Each structure stands twice: as structure tokens, then as C-alpha cells.
Amino acid sequence: MSGARARDADVAAGLIAGEAWAIAETWHRFAPMVLLTAERSLGARAEAEDVVQEVFYRVFRRARTLRDPDRLRSFVYSFAVRVLKAELRRRKVRGWIPFLKTDAPPEVLFRAADFESRDLLAQLYALLDRLTPRDRLVFVLRRMESLTVNEIAATMNLSISTVKRSITYASARLSRWVEADPELAGLARGEHWGRRP
């Protein structure tokens, strides 16, 4: 069977059977999506790549637990969210424990076009680090990945009201922090040119 023409269900069936083409096809079909989500959630490309490796390692090992082959995408995405949440928790714990804390500045998406954009991104991820892993992930999925509340609730195994509360809380806090910073607040007035056209 050709991976390029295969439906998600066929790929899932091949994956469950342990066929090599299905493994490669799953990777090429879903890894870009997971990489983007991971980069946006973590703000660091290298860390995102490590997370994606872990996500697909788990997907391939647990493929037999996939009950509905048509839902392969959701299956992969749910693993991605779980691993990302675990990674964010790990980072939070490392921040609390002095001897695990690193003095090196966090790697940020250095593919940003200019220094000013990189600087703004660094400030954004510094603010996101102040949120809980769940609020942060909900905010990223809602604002950057543009998932609906229902999709976030299903993917993260949360209730809709919890997702809404989480978004409201994250939005309010981040807005307050951004407006309290004169440099960041100036973004709204177009005082920074680093934003991409």
C-alpha cells in the first residue's frame, strides 16, 4: 500500500500491524503538526524536537490500543498534549528546585525574523512560564493552534467549563502583565516593527 494515498484508517491498521511503511507514513503525516504545536507551547525548537521523538515513540508502542482507526490524528494529538503537559510540569519543577535550575536563558524560537521579535518572544514565553502547565497549554492551543474549546476539552480530557475557566484566567493574567509593561503595551500602538506583516 502506498503511504501517500492511504487514508488515516489504513495507516492506523498498518501501524497496528507494525508495518514499516505505516510508521514512516505516520511520522511524515503527523510530525509537522506536532512539531508546530510543541514549538509554540515550549518556545524552543530543540526541546520541541525531543518532545516529538517521545510522542511518536509512545504512539508507535501503544498503537494497538487505538480502538477507532479513523481517529488516528486525535490519537497522535492526545499523546502530544500529554507529553507536552508532562514536559511543562517538569520544567516547572526544575524551576522550583534550586540545584536543577539552569542559569542559561531559555531557548526561544530563533527563527523569528529579527532581534526585536526574538526579544518580544522571549518576554512572551517568560510570561507563559508564570502560568500553570494546564493554563499555559490551554491558552496556546486556543490562541496559537486555534483549536475550539470542545477540541481542547476532548484532547486534554477536561470539561468544557474547565477549559473556559482556564482560558479566561490565563487571558486575564497575561493581559494584566503585558499592560503593566510599558514596552510590551506599546505593541498595541505599533511602536514595534518586529511584527511580521
Added chain:
Amino acid sequence: MISDDADDPTDAPALVVLTELGRDAAEVHSRAELDEGLDALRALFARRLARRCRLVRLALVGATATTCLLVALKLTSVKHAQVSEPPVAVSRIDGGTELEGGYLAQSGAVGVKVIFSEGSTFALTPGARGRLRSVARDGAHLAVEHGTASLEITQSRTHRWLVEAGPFLVTVKGTVFTVSWDPASERFELRLRHGRVVVSGPVVNGGIALEAGQRLVVSLPRAETLITREPPGEVAPAPIDVAALAPAPPSAAPRRAPSTAARPASASPAKGARTRRWAADLASGNWDRILADADGDGIDATLEHADREELFALAAAARYRRRTDLARSALMAERRRPREARSLDALFLLGRVEELRERGTAAQAIAWYDEYLNQAPTGPYAAEALGRKMILTNDAAGPERARSIAREYLLRFPTGSHAGAAHALERAP
């Protein structure tokens, strides 16, 4: 994109700009980068598979090593038990021989000593009577029926030694001690030189643990238990009845024809079990259980079918519970059994029971003692029988008649327990 959420909160304008910047900053990976990622993923699989294999191998090796270790330990312990714990067996008997039933017959005047294969010894002082109830690979069951015995039991983790002395049972590990039982005065004594023993039986309330240097004396008639401490090294067995040196004569002919209804103990396994149970009950002071068994089975049936050991046990239990008529009946039933060395004991015990019976007479008791002295002039109860005869004669006929018995007593048993009374009678006007 967010139209399905009408109540979505509104972010600050600057935050909107920042989130858009973050979303746009992430770039899709190229095909080459994805291929590299897939290769890295395959390498990750290989590494983790190898690690899992190592863990499984390690677990298998660990399990195998643990199993081998356990097997080795088991084998070592079994081998150790087999090698370092030699089986118990009679190696030789000095100064006597073993008769039927395990009774030890003394051939000289220095007592008899049993030496066991693993080094333990069981020595009867001159005049004492004991038997080897059973000797098995893992221990021995010995009995002191009269007099004093010295024991040196080799320390062992697995061997179990039991020593019966009258109604008392001494449980032994590695130890050195002397034990005495005088059935006439119903006095038990144990002197412990080394080690530790547990004595169970009547009066001792379920068991007394003794330690080195302690001495236990129990008097059944007075229901007294006395534990004293002795200086180490001063434990020396005191022989009793030193005059009883010669071997016992063969049993006399029965006075009455043995009952044909009497059956040997080995005829029925259930009876054998009862014999063992009654012996244990007697040793542990459960006299009422023996009597209840006999009452339950019917006294006549019990007396008809019980074997010799059971009759002696029943007689002792009845005597301790002052059911003297039953004790007498049991001993009389024993007299109807085929004669053995122990049958003579019944004669002496009948005299004791006659003294205790409400309807008993001194004349009848003296007759039993005379019968015993005639048939077993050097028997284990000879001193006591002559002493009791002397006391009863004095009570019934006065010192004049008793004096000749006292002289005979002092001649035969100068250090006997009635020597004081005999001297007093000699001096009496």
C-alpha cells in the same frame, strides 16, 4: 476560528500581537529535517529496545541467581543438617542390658549407662530403674521410673529429647542434668548443671523453664513446688537405695490365671494411640482426662481391654484423684495380665492404695508389701515397702513388733528414707 466560543475572553491588544508573533514564528520543518527526525526516532527505538533487553536479561540473571542461591542455601542447610546432626541411636550400654520394652537391666553395682551415637549419655544410678521408651533418628524418649538418672545431652538444632520421670515430662535441648523420681514418696527432683530444660507435669502449672544452676523439687502429696539456685558445679546425683545392687530375680509365677480376654496393646492402632495419649496426659497432669476416658468407655470395659501401660496410667490418675477403689481395680486388672518385670510394681502400689482407701486395712496393705518383698527383694520399691510395713506395724501392733522390721530395714537400707524412723524404733523402750 474561534467563532464557536461566543464567551471567549478578549485579550489585551498587546497580548494579541504577541500571540500572533509566537504563532507565526514557528516554522514547518522541511522534508530533510523530518527524515532526520525519523532516523533519530528509529535510533531511539533501537536504544530503548536494547535497554529493555538489558533489563530483561538483568532480571533473568537476577532471578536465576536468586533461585540458585536459594537452592544452594537449601542444599547447604539439608547437607548441614545431615552432616552435622548425626542420627540418634544407641551406641552401647555399659553396666547393663536393654530388655524388652526398652527397660534397662543393671548387671553390676555401678549403675547402667547408655551412650548414644551423637555423644549424649543417659546414666542410671545403682538401684534406679529407667527405660528407653523410643529412640529415633531425631531424638529419644527416655523414662525414669524410679531413682536418679544423670543425662548429658549433646547440643543440637534438630534433635528432640524427652525425659519422663513419673508424671513429669522434661523437654531437653543441649544440657546436663540429673533427674530423680521416687514413686513411693511421689517426689520429683531435677538439678540442672548446664543448658535449659522445660518441666511439665502436675503442680508445675503447665511447665517450668529451668536455667543452669537451678534445682526443682516437686512433692505431689504436699502439692509443693520448690525452685532453688545451687552454686555451679555442685550438682551431684545422690544415689538412692544403694543396697539394691543385685539384678532382679525372675518374676514369680502368677497368683491367678491370666485372663484370656486380655489383649495385647499392639492389637489395635486405636489402643496404641490411647496408650500414648494417656501417657502424655499423665505426664502433663491431665488426670481428669484419663478418668473421663475410662468413665466414657465404661470402667469394666476399660479394665477388661486396657493394656498394661494404660492400666498403670489409669491407676496413677485414680490414685492422684483419690479414686482409690478405681486405682485398686486397675492394679488388680494389671495383675491378671501376663507377667512382666513391671508387674511386680503393682504389688507395691496396691499396698499404697490400700493405705489410702477408706475401707482399706493396715493388715491388707502389709500383706501387699510382704508379697512385693517376697517376689522382688531387691526391687526398686523394696526399701519403701519395708519402710511402710515398719510404720504400719508400729501403728497397728506397737514398737515391740516393729523393732525387728526396723533392724532389718537398717541392715538392708541404712541410708533409706525411713532410716530415721527405724533408728527411733530401735531406741524406743
